[in-house]
Amino acid sequence: MSFRQAKRFGQIGVCSALALTLGGLYVQTAHNETLVDYKSKFPPIVTDVEKPPARKDLLEKLGKPISSPAENFSARDATSKFDLIIVGGGATGTGAALDATLRGLNVLLVEKNDFASGTSSKSTKMAHGGVRYLEKAIFQLSKAQLDLVIEALNERASILNNAPHLAHCLPIAIPVYKYWQMPYFYAGCLLYDLFAGSQNLRFSYMMTKNRLLDKHPQLDPEGLVGGLVYHDGLFNDSRMNVTLALTAIHNGATVLNYMEVKQILKNEEGKSKGVRVVDAETNNEYLVAADAIISATGPYSDALLSMDESPSGLPDPEILKHPKMVVPSGGVHIVLPEWYCARDMGLLDASTSDGRVMFFLPWQGKVLAGTTDVPLDKIPENPVATEVEINDILKELQHYVKFEVKREDVLSAWCGVRPLVRDPKKVHAGNINSTQGLVRNHLIYHSPNGLITISGGKWTTYREMAEEVINEVIKDTPEFQTKHLKPCSTRNHKLVGAVNYDDSLSARLAQLYKLTDKMAIHLASNYGDRAAMIIGMFKDPQNAEPLGLTNPPTYANFDHPFTRAELRYSMTYEYARRPLDFLARRCRLAFLDSKMALQCVDEVADIMAEEYGWSKELKKQYIDEAVHYIEHMGLEPNADPYGKL
Template sequence: MNRDDNRKRLQQETFDICIIGAGASGAGSALDAALRGYRVALIDRGDISGETSSRSTKLIHGGVRYLEQAIKKLDLAQLKQVRHGLAERRTVIRNAPHLAHPLALLTPVFSWFEGMYMSVGLALYAFFAGNDSFPKGSWLTKAQALAKMPTLTPNMHSAVLYYDGQLNDARYALALAHSADEAGAVVVNYLSVQDFDREGNRLTAAVVQDQVTGETFRIRARLFLNCTGPYSDAIRLLASSTLESRIRPSKGVHIVLPRETLQSDCAMLIPKTSDGRVVFAIPFGDKVFVGTTDDDYKDLSHEPVLEPAEVDYLLETLRPYLAKTPDKTQVLAGFGGIRPLIVSSRATTKTLLRDHEVEYDATSGLLSLLGGKWTTYRLMAQDAIDRAGELLGKSMPGKTESHYLVGGENYRFSDWQQLQQHYKLPADVCQHLMRTYGTRAERVAQLTLSNSDLSERLAENQPFIKAEVMHQVREELAVRPRDVLARRWRLELADWQLTAQLTPAVASLMATELGWTDQVREKQIEEYRALLHSFFVKAGLTTTPTNVASV
């Protein structure tokens, strides 16, 4: 994926479909459409998966909460979501095994009845999953539960164990976009749609501004597909001002704690909170993510950030389930995302349907993919491109169910040993490269042969090496330090202090590759560190690390 080459193609060619928004649904739709043989453009006003799709709970699941609601309320729509989600778990993992895997989850219970209730529910969950390869759940004694997660409260009666999936969401979306590019799609990030050209009322071109160069140009296409998630209404109204709003944005946040919070490879599901939500505590790398909240969010012009009341809420939610509750001084970072819930008659965002809808505006010709969730991104994309094919008058079957994403085919984690043997890199670096790039890890390692400096770590006790930054600029569309640190490495989500510490080194490597002046490099560093500082302030964390510059 070369940004400059792709950008030129956008200006020169006419496409069957121009997809706006490169999160899970947009990148998934681009891959689906490209594999069917359509001429596809995929653009985003920010980075690939720069918004909601990189800020999820990192779970691939049918939805335990949805199943409970479906049974209690005899809600077939909720049951349909569960079945779709469980059916897709296997496909999501199969197609990118370096980025997704099964995850064990423990649910502590405080009475025999509660344990029986949860066991029956999770047995139904496994039943709806069918005969997949996921391990089966079980009801654990207190001693068995503590053996798996020693930090659990001694006040529990027992715990229920079950399995769902976990994914590296931002890199999964990037793999979708990269796979679409290799299938023939033209992928460019940091292109913001300013307006549309029309013949009568019908859209014929998108007027876009390059957020890197400032240049404005047009992308011509027969059909435009809106995949902008919580921002869908803005594109819909830009295409046709008479449309009614369809999205009710909901904010969800996570806090990040040290791995020692759980001392386990298992995650924890908290099935009951003070306001009827479900909260997860999930190991991710060397940290634990705790979330999420669920509240209306109206200020779409600003990035959702962690706030003091949300920190307090999540820490308080953990309290009954751990022997020792972490305090604010142990919060290392946090992140917020916006769910694109479809407007319905239901009263609160906790009960709004998260299933998807493909909407066609006959006046402008705009197609919009609304709602949905990470687990069912492929089905969402399939539905959208099925409809696109009907509108284009050349329907073709989808091929994504069995299509490996870049780095996924023939992946074996144990191949890190061959990587180490050939390139003489440390074991933890080779393991990190395999988990991050899959079978493309060798492309990163090869860069170290021509320049041994590129094998150097960027921080002690961290597996990130300089060669990765070069690879991410050359082949993964990274154009700003945040692209590397927040999405391609996920470091911003895990540790604000370390992210600020590494920003100058990352910016210097990018400057060499992208031809930045010293002034541009310093501006990139200053702006990103100022953003990180603002995260600390807005979260109400009492101690701002000295290396997070206050600007």
């Protein structure tokens, strides 16, 4: 190599090195800028929020308790007044309280037990349009059924948008065992997507036999042709219900659990214009007036109707044995270990032996299976799952699973009362058992004395039901005509926990606080942007301990990510008042593993008793209540749905 060539080569080398250096600096700078910009897009991690009003502060809004309980009270005896009273703390009641409050009404909601203590905690956990309704709409040429599907698909989008931490999109596979079913099911899935329109979650698709077995290795491959996959929403029903109540309170509503309506107060014209309510914790009674009253008591709607019909405002004690408005049926669900279904895809049994649709869904780390549909003669106070219904679900599952389905695999089981509703004006003594006048959707009934009842429907459409009943109340209440009320705004109103939530929250919590994936995902997906507040309580080592921890600890104790901190948070921020409130409706342990929940009852009661200052007698009462409830969640063989063993 000549000197000139070497010099030229050296120049090229220097230039190349300089270019690489400058290029590297540029890339690094651009990369850093990208990271800075990316980080700026994260919502903040919330470590502190203002505590909601304490229960005693909410009770003060009801005025002074009456000193001499009696039954001859009227609306003029009331010591406080609201624009609107809502009776019932389920999905529709709390949804209506939020809607009315956002419009500018002064709202009181009272619930006899805990929020979501009835049907609203015992659903299939799906925000869905209902593929079975679509099939009926097509084959029965029913516009009404089609309207139900389209309505629910629209509301599904609202649930996923307003509470993204509690609801998410879930693919659901339909195993196909006959070749002709493949195009049939696929056409149905495509129509489902079509009617969802711009709010469609994902497009449906076909799966080969091998791909389906890769995703669901538990499936029996014999005769399997392939599968269809469509998409729906999956959510945590009781936590959604509690969050609706919290959001209503956050916006100014007065919302109280464990407040039972004993009497509807009448004015001089005999119209329903208030309630006499009893605080279950103190036995104090309050007289509260209102311009309008809504009953959102679901299966128990007839009890409020009987109060409204009675001149004294007192209930018919036998009404739930022969309801006029509600035609009840029981729906049973069971929970199984995670190996019964894929972790990120559900299954739909579209061809059960009795023609029903059966779901098998991954939910909260377990598998949810159901449901049944059994007519009930009366409204049970606490419906339970019978052994017959549990075994019916297991038998259907055995058609698909290649290993033995065992009864001892059932971790929990429960029964919810689904209220089909009919117009009470069309029911009399001669046709009390008739299905005449049944509506497939929900019903808003205006009684002659002014009570407005909303009943029927399903979880997915709670928001629209709430909007409709508030529209009706505003239209029919003269006192509201002079108020400058806002239009409904709940379609896009973020619920508590959703404002600063995004899909990266669980990863950021795990990274920042050195959590396990399971704990980070659990807290983010159940508490949203409030999750870090629970983690902050871990600074006290006792709060970081798992509930039900035995000495010596076993692996089973760490199967659930529920801690003492979560319990303390639920008491301070979510109005959990009894052990069952937390174990069944705040953390869902009773619904996921009733045996483990039973082991936690005493520990939870100890912590709550210390916080609330319970007497030994009251603590024992609440422990017995929780034990009795949980024992009937698949641990004891129930003979009938009314709770008898």
